[in-house]
Amino acid sequence: MSNSKKYTLAIVDDHLLFASSLEKLINTFPEFQVLYKARHGLELQTEIKNNGTLPDLILLDINMPVMNGFETVAWLTENHPKIKVLALSVEDNEGIILKMIRGGAKGYFLKDIHPDDLKFALVEVMDKGYYYSERVTSTMVNALQPGAKEPMVKLRENELTFLQLACSEMTYKEIADVMNLSPKTIDGYRQELFNKLGIKNRVGLVIYALKNHLIEL
Amino acid sequence: MSNSKKYTLAIVDDHLLFASSLEKLINTFPEFQVLYKARHGLELQTEIKNNGTLPDLILLDINMPVMNGFETVAWLTENHPKIKVLALSVEDNEGIILKMIRGGAKGYFLKDIHPDDLKFALVEVMDKGYYYSERVTSTMVNALQPGAKEPMVKLRENELTFLQLACSEMTYKEIADVMNLSPKTIDGYRQELFNKLGIKNRVGLVIYALKNHLIEL
DNA sequence: TTGGCCTACAGGATTTTTCCTGTTTTTTGA
DNA sequence: TCAAAAAACAGGAAAAATCCTGTAGGCCAA
Known part of the structure; x- marks a missing residue:
C-alpha cells in the first residue's frame, strides 16, 4: 500500500x-x-x-x-x-x-x-x-449457483405498480381504475405475484413489498 | 457548566x-x-x-x-x-x-x-x-392538549395479539384457532379496530401495526 | 336485587378476495 | 409476414373478509 x-x-x-x-x-x-x-x-x-x-x-x-x-x-x-x-x-x-x-x-x-x-x-x-x-x-x-434456483424474482413494471398500490387500502377494483386496466387484468397480476412470490394473500404482498423495499412506510 | x-x-x-x-x-x-x-x-x-x-x-x-x-x-x-x-x-x-x-x-x-x-x-x-x-x-x-383529541389509541391485550397475528398470512379463522376464541369474536376485534384506527381493511391493519412498531418485519 | 356496561359470540347478508380455466389482443422474433 | 409468446381480459364459483344488528353471561355499583 x-x-x-x-x-x-x-x-x-x-x-x-x-x-x-x-x-x-x-x-x-x-x-x-x-x-x-x-x-x-x-x-x-x-x-x-x-x-x-x-x-x-x-x-x-x-x-x-x-x-x-x-x-x-x-x-x-x-x-x-x-x-x-x-x-x-x-x-x-x-x-x-x-x-x-x-x-x-x-x-x-x-x-x-x-x-x-x-x-x-x-x-x-x-x-x-x-x-x-x-x-x-x-x-x-x-x-x-445455476442448478439450485433463481431466487431473483423479476417484477414487470405493471406488476410493481400493482404491488405498490395493493399495499394501500384500495380495493382491486379501485386499483384497476387507477391503472386504467380491467379488474380481471389486475386479478391476473395478483395471481401471478402469488405464484412468483409463494404467498397466499394480500397481506403476504404487503410483507413482501416491505421486506424488499418496494414501498416505504 | x-x-x-x-x-x-x-x-x-x-x-x-x-x-x-x-x-x-x-x-x-x-x-x-x-x-x-x-x-x-x-x-x-x-x-x-x-x-x-x-x-x-x-x-x-x-x-x-x-x-x-x-x-x-x-x-x-x-x-x-x-x-x-x-x-x-x-x-x-x-x-x-x-x-x-x-x-x-x-x-x-x-x-x-x-x-x-x-x-x-x-x-x-x-x-x-x-x-x-x-x-x-x-x-x-x-x-x-386536552380539548383537541386523544390520538393515543389504547389497545387491549387481545386486540393487540389479534392485530399482530393479522399481519401474517393466516385467515381470521386460523387466528381464532390460535387464540382459542370464536371466529365471531375475532370479527368483533377486527371491527372494533377498524373503527378505532379509522381504517377500511386488513391492509390498513398491517400498515398501522408497522407504523406503530407493534410488529417487526 | 337490579340495571347498566362490557366482552364474547351469533345470524345473516354483502362485498371483496382468491382460484381455475379459457379467449382475445398485442408484441415480438425469425 | 407469420407464428409463437406475452399481456390483457372474462366467466364463474368458492372462500374469505367485511358489515350490521342483536343476544347471553359476568361484573359492578347504587
Missing part, C-alpha cells in the same frame, strides 16, 4: 451525526482522509461537480432520501467508473447486496461492522480493487 | 460502527468523555454492574436487538434514576417520542442531527436536566 499520499474518500449518508462521526473515525486512519460528505446522491453529484478533485473512494449509504444508493452507484459507475464504491447499510438482505454489486459497488458491509474491519476493508478496496466479506461472498455464490 | 471534571457518558447502540464513530466525535468535546459502549440494554446492564463507575449520561438507541430502548430506559429509570438518558433514533414518530419521554428519557433526537447541536444537547442536559428540541416540544404540547 502506498504511504506517500493519503487516499481521499467521500461519505454519502443522510444521517448527519453518523456521517460526521464516521469522518472523525476515518480521519484517525493514517492512510485515509475524508474529502467531503453528502446527504444523498444528488448532493454528491453537485459536490463532485463543484469540487475539482475526485475522491478515490466513496462510502455510500443505501437508504437515503432524494437519491438513494442504487441510483447513486449507477450514476457513479456511468460517470466516474474509477471511483471505488463501498456500500453501507443497516440491512442484511441478499436482494439488496446483489443489487448494489450488480450496480457496480466494490464492497458491501453492515453498519454494525467493527471499526478495525472497516479499516481493513478500506485498505483492501484500494489495494485489491474490491472487498467482499464472507457474508457477501456466500450471497454471491448462492446467486450464481 | 463545570470545567473541573469531564462528564462521563455511555453509548448504547447495536451499530458498532456508529457507536465507535460517535465515541470518537464525543471525545473531541472537551466537556465529555465516553466511558463505555454497549450493543443493547442487556449489555449495558452487565457493563454497569461490572464497571464500578456510573456514567452521568447515556445515549440510547431505540431500535436494538435483545433489549430495546423502551425496555432499557424503563430499567434505568427504575434502577439508576440519576443517570440522564438521551434517546437517539432514526425515526421521527410522535408515538415513539412520547413513549420514550414517558419512560423517563430527558431528551430525544434524530440521527440526522448536526454534531454541533448534539454537543449543545449534551451540555443542556447536564446543566438544565433536560433537552427538548422544537420538534419534541411541539409533540408533547400536542399530546397534552
Whole structure:
C-alpha cells in the first residue's frame, strides 16, 4: 500500500451525526482522509461537480432520501467508473447486496461492522480493487449457483405498480381504475405475484413489498 | 457548566460502527468523555454492574436487538434514576417520542442531527436536566392538549395479539384457532379496530401495526 | 336485587378476495 | 409476414373478509 499520499474518500449518508462521526473515525486512519460528505446522491453529484478533485473512494449509504444508493452507484459507475464504491447499510438482505454489486459497488458491509474491519476493508478496496466479506461472498455464490434456483424474482413494471398500490387500502377494483386496466387484468397480476412470490394473500404482498423495499412506510 | 471534571457518558447502540464513530466525535468535546459502549440494554446492564463507575449520561438507541430502548430506559429509570438518558433514533414518530419521554428519557433526537447541536444537547442536559428540541416540544404540547383529541389509541391485550397475528398470512379463522376464541369474536376485534384506527381493511391493519412498531418485519 | 356496561359470540347478508380455466389482443422474433 | 409468446381480459364459483344488528353471561355499583 502506498504511504506517500493519503487516499481521499467521500461519505454519502443522510444521517448527519453518523456521517460526521464516521469522518472523525476515518480521519484517525493514517492512510485515509475524508474529502467531503453528502446527504444523498444528488448532493454528491453537485459536490463532485463543484469540487475539482475526485475522491478515490466513496462510502455510500443505501437508504437515503432524494437519491438513494442504487441510483447513486449507477450514476457513479456511468460517470466516474474509477471511483471505488463501498456500500453501507443497516440491512442484511441478499436482494439488496446483489443489487448494489450488480450496480457496480466494490464492497458491501453492515453498519454494525467493527471499526478495525472497516479499516481493513478500506485498505483492501484500494489495494485489491474490491472487498467482499464472507457474508457477501456466500450471497454471491448462492446467486450464481445455476442448478439450485433463481431466487431473483423479476417484477414487470405493471406488476410493481400493482404491488405498490395493493399495499394501500384500495380495493382491486379501485386499483384497476387507477391503472386504467380491467379488474380481471389486475386479478391476473395478483395471481401471478402469488405464484412468483409463494404467498397466499394480500397481506403476504404487503410483507413482501416491505421486506424488499418496494414501498416505504 | 463545570470545567473541573469531564462528564462521563455511555453509548448504547447495536451499530458498532456508529457507536465507535460517535465515541470518537464525543471525545473531541472537551466537556465529555465516553466511558463505555454497549450493543443493547442487556449489555449495558452487565457493563454497569461490572464497571464500578456510573456514567452521568447515556445515549440510547431505540431500535436494538435483545433489549430495546423502551425496555432499557424503563430499567434505568427504575434502577439508576440519576443517570440522564438521551434517546437517539432514526425515526421521527410522535408515538415513539412520547413513549420514550414517558419512560423517563430527558431528551430525544434524530440521527440526522448536526454534531454541533448534539454537543449543545449534551451540555443542556447536564446543566438544565433536560433537552427538548422544537420538534419534541411541539409533540408533547400536542399530546397534552386536552380539548383537541386523544390520538393515543389504547389497545387491549387481545386486540393487540389479534392485530399482530393479522399481519401474517393466516385467515381470521386460523387466528381464532390460535387464540382459542370464536371466529365471531375475532370479527368483533377486527371491527372494533377498524373503527378505532379509522381504517377500511386488513391492509390498513398491517400498515398501522408497522407504523406503530407493534410488529417487526 | 337490579340495571347498566362490557366482552364474547351469533345470524345473516354483502362485498371483496382468491382460484381455475379459457379467449382475445398485442408484441415480438425469425 | 407469420407464428409463437406475452399481456390483457372474462366467466364463474368458492372462500374469505367485511358489515350490521342483536343476544347471553359476568361484573359492578347504587
